[in-house]
Amino acid sequence: MAEQGILYIVPTPIGNLGDITERAVKTLAEVAAIAAEDTRHTRKLMQHYGIQNDVFALHEHNETQRVDAVIERLLQGDSLALVSDAGTPLINDPGYVLVHRCRERGLKVIALPGACAVTVALSAAGLPTDRFAFEGFLPSKPQQRRAKLEALKTETRTVVVYESPHRILHTLTDMNVVLGSGRQIVLARELTKQFETYLNGTAAELLQALTDDTNQQRGEMVLLIAPAQSEADVRDGPGEAAKRTLLLLLEELPLKKAAAMTAKIHDERKNELYQWALENKNNE
Known part of the structure; x- marks a missing residue:
């Protein structure tokens, strides 16, 4: 054999x-x-x-x-x-x-x-690379494309997609509508070639850049979407439930131990709880 x-x-x-x-x-x-x-x-x-x-x-x-x-x-x-x-x-x-x-x-x-265009673009885009989601090409039909973007709206990883020159303006328009003005996007174009470029901005800013310079609408393209802010990133300090638990535990336990137990109960950051308790005590 x-x-x-x-x-x-x-x-x-x-x-x-x-x-x-x-x-x-x-x-x-x-x-x-x-x-x-x-x-x-x-x-x-x-x-x-x-x-x-x-x-x-x-x-x-x-x-x-x-x-x-x-x-x-x-x-x-x-x-x-x-x-x-x-x-x-x-x-x-x-x-x-x-x-x-x-x-x-x-x-x-x-x-x-x-x-690999995915890793090349990620390496130079200046967006977080510790976690990312690769989505290939977005759907070509407008309704399906917007639905896909809606699903990615709260994605807390950097999102990488491929796009073609004849759809890039439509895709950026949909990103502007769905993702809003606060989301950073990087357009990586013609990677490793003579006219390689990286454009950074909101979807509206990239739309304007590509409209002003139509040469930027040509070639192979990779779009990278910055991560959405998680609930923990948006809020200022620990959650209210965690604060209440920590205050109750502080009546019986030292701060370090109370912060550690609260972190376990509420899946919070121990150091953040510890710091909040110190600031709260100083403000009393």
Whole structure:
């Protein structure tokens, strides 16, 4: 029985052709064949790097139909590479069906690190990156797009979405209506390319900037929405229920212990409760 092949997930540049790893080039040259979202696009990339290999199409319209044939090749011992048009496969690109089936069959899948518009934009946008939500493309129909934005209105993580040039003004208009004037948004455009730009402001300010300079409406786009303020961030100090509990406990316990117990009961910050109690005592 032949040794099973490996499926390699290979990121490709999102703009700057220098953003590919040596490992990725070596892998694309050594596998038995390359599954590509667009074979014409991938062949141009291969020509640039001097890679000679077989390429076959695997995209959102044929992935389900072709997955069995790909799995069979892997079972027979052929190692294959999966690439999308740009960036990391499966991140808003085809490949999920194939990888899922490989895992079901016990086939080895190795993902190579590399370019991804989501992480590039997050790294340079100046918004919180400790937690974020990636939503892919927002719906193209206005009513569905506004409904999606309503659902994201209270999201306390940075939200990342892709957008196309012909919809960017409509999307920013909807963001202005739904998210209001207090939400910061970053438009990252043409990442890693010659005319890479980052525009920061409210939806209304970005709309004005893109209207004043229509060149900013061109190219590949990533929109990043600043986190909504949580209830805890908006209010000044501990909640009222926590304050009442703390005052009751202070009648029997030292401040440090009372603050710790109150924090556990109400899921509050112990240091914030401690500080509030000190200030309250000083104001008496």
